[in-house]
């Protein structure tokens with residue numbers, strides 16, 4: 001399917017790394033490495049504590065930023081939580097919801113993930129909805145059934161007509177932080193399957209407008225082949241996003257992949 005209908009996005013997921021006082025040096029280094037003419041959007045998804053420093057350090061408004069999680073609730077007595085309203089007030093662009101680490105360590109269910117996506121959308125930001133199977137599910141042949149269910153559950157919280165304001169990230173759990181990447185064919189097949197689910201539920205126009213990212217040990221060495229798959233519209237990058245040079249090489253790979261397409 002033609003990629004011209006959607007954005008290509010390279011988003012860094014810093015997870016729980018770096019401290020706020022390291023953010024400015026990181027941003028300066030990244031800006032020096034990043035290609036001046038970019039063919040994709042670049043964003044950094046950082047801990048809540050880093051957002052305002054990053055916002056100031058970036059200056060360059062061509063680098064988006066955002067958070068790695070959000071509360072499903074509006075406001076009130078929810079100690080420790082951060083609302084979508086708070087993030088939008090800081091001009092965040094993107095918010096990850098349903099990362100497998102949040103599902104695993106914070107007990108996020110498919111329904112909470114949908115609620116969080118709706119909260120983010122409701123405040124004019126873009127949710128990056130993560131889905132992906134475990135190794136056992138893959139080995140039992142349940143990859144597509146499981147990711148389809150996750151996508152359908154999240155989609156049930158997304159109002160009709162708002163599809164182009166969401167991003168889906170396919171992140172097989174067995175590939176996250178393990179150095180083991182899904183092959184371009186494996187990743188491409190699941191991303192195509194996700195788009196087929198979108199098409200069946202919301203129609204061809206909506207399906208072609210949703211950016212679907214791949215995440216799981218993407219690095220400068222494998223980015224180009226992954227990004228050349230027709231249904232992979234970018235990457236959600238963990239480990240490699242903490243190294244400005246590696247991260248910007250992944251951004252370079254977007255243009256290289258497009259040349260080959």
Ligand code: PGA
Nearest residue numbers: 176177216217237238239
């Ligand atoms: P990784 O993480 O690139 O370190 O595998 C990706 C992610 O969890 O978003």
